[in-house]
Amino acid sequence: MKALIIIPSTKRGGVEEYSLKIAKTATQAKWEVNVAFPPTEGINSLIGDLTQAGISYYPLSIAETDIPSFLEISNKHQSLMPILKELIIPRVKFDLSKIPHFFKTLLLLIKLKPNVVMIVLPWPDFGLGSILACGFLQIPTFVVFQLVPYPLALSTIKLKLYHWAHHRKQQWVGVSLSNCQSISQSFQIPKEQVSCIYNGAEIKAELVEDISQLRYQVRKELNLSEDTKIALTVARLSKQKGHDFLIPAIPHLTKEFPELKFVWVGDGEEKQSLLSLLKEYKITEQVLCLGYRSDIPRLLQAADLFVFPTYYEGQPFALLEAMAYGLPVVTTITDGIPEVIEHKVHGLLIRKGDSCDLLEAIRWALHNYNLMQIMAQNAQLRVKDFSEEKMLKQTLELLQKLSFTN
The missing domain is CATH 3.40.50.2000 (Glycogen Phosphorylase B;)
Structure with missing residues (x-):
């Protein structure tokens, strides 16, 4: 062949x-x-x-x-x-x-x-x-x-x-x-x-034995304190991926949760525009832009929340991988995503382009750790249908x- x-x-x-x-x-x-x-x-x-x-x-x-x-x-x-x-x-x-x-x-x-x-x-x-x-x-x-x-x-x-x-x-x-x-x-x-x-997504996720040690190592590499909560986004820096409507929510969230940091993995044509927007909102210290990374599985296991505020998708690999690694998810109701995630069963679904809805969803997730962990476990089972x-x-x-x- x-x-x-x-x-x-x-x-x-x-x-x-x-x-x-x-x-x-x-x-x-x-x-x-x-x-x-x-x-x-x-x-x-x-x-x-x-x-x-x-x-x-x-x-x-x-x-x-x-x-x-x-x-x-x-x-x-x-x-x-x-x-x-x-x-x-x-x-x-x-x-x-x-x-x-x-x-x-x-x-x-x-x-x-x-x-x-x-x-x-x-x-x-x-x-x-x-x-x-x-x-x-x-x-x-x-x-x-x-x-x-x-x-x-x-x-x-x-x-x-x-x-x-x-x-x-x-x-x-x-x-x-x-x-x-x-x-x-x-x-x-x-x-x-x-x-x-x-x-x-790869369902046989390579989980490390000592998650606590991995969380410590990743935070040390990123110059973050041990008690930092990481809200991770893995996506190209493009208009499609919705970073622009996540940004207005960040000042409110980091004020309420001082230990919270947003970590963005990915590069793209909107990088400079987004960096300017971060400066405008005075949150450059609260958002880490890592660019392209080859160690995404490590980051998924070290993070506390996966935030995926996309405007539109086919069927996003990044979201499926986050589910496979048991990371609680906040994402948008768009295209094929509701075919995979049921709201408050496998994660939280919000209206695309709605900063207030996104703000409240992330706030709820941070206040309801145990419920988000149950959803993450459900998501790990659910994603097996999308292997x-x-x-x-x-x-x-x-x-x-x-x-x-x-």
Whole structure:
């Protein structure tokens, strides 16, 4: 079996980690796996990880650099326009930049001759050139839409192109039922033609034997006192992830709980903007921005609370991992998250963009430690239904089945 994984990304995040896991698992199954993505600084670290795993990398200049900020939406949702303009409206018209993307992908496909292609999309209308190239050669193609936060209003020509490609040996996949519904509505295809494979977390979490010692070590490394309570957020510093509506809550919380510190893991395009906002609210001492970290399991076990104030998601790996490690969770009611977490059963759910709601939820969590621990235990059981092992098995089985159509 010869597989090619294409990622039109320029930064390393959940989509890229997901692709790496799929590539490693396929390689362990004795597949010949190649991975292609744009050679940009923000994702270069992935090349080393692929090489170490014996996976070949091919530069493919199909970079989709940003999420567009202005497009048409249906009149039904005009009340959401302020958020949509800033956050989640993709390009709906055909972009001429897709044409060179088509030819670059075509040349790579002709060179590698894969039995099956997997295209992993961080945004719904990214990668169209590659999707069309696979359709043109009728190579069995598995397209994973990691994020479709809102039904798109696609132009007629774009819809026709997607429909043409979809009917040429392609299987489209969403990562939650909410995600699949948005794919069906956006691309105007029947729901039964969209498969659902939930993202999964590593359930066999590597728990340290001495949690107290780990908590002490992490706090020492971060120059924090032993009694510090850590509210951890693991997410890219982007508009999507909701750091902006967490910030107004922090001064009130740290005043009431002086021992509380917020620790942010991740990097991104909004870093400077968020740092300025922290200065404006005079809370630079209360928030530690750690950037990219490779020791997230240690941080999850050392923290007291996982705060994930995202505006929209497909099915977030970071949240699933926090649940797997037994860390109490406060997150938003959006997209696929309520499919995993029931409010006050597995964690606390709050309205997205609502700083007051977030403030009260974190305050309640800190005042109700024992109840939050019970929810965390429930979440550890719940997340077993969303295991990494299950995700990888279903994905490879579908890729194998799809390859037989070649």
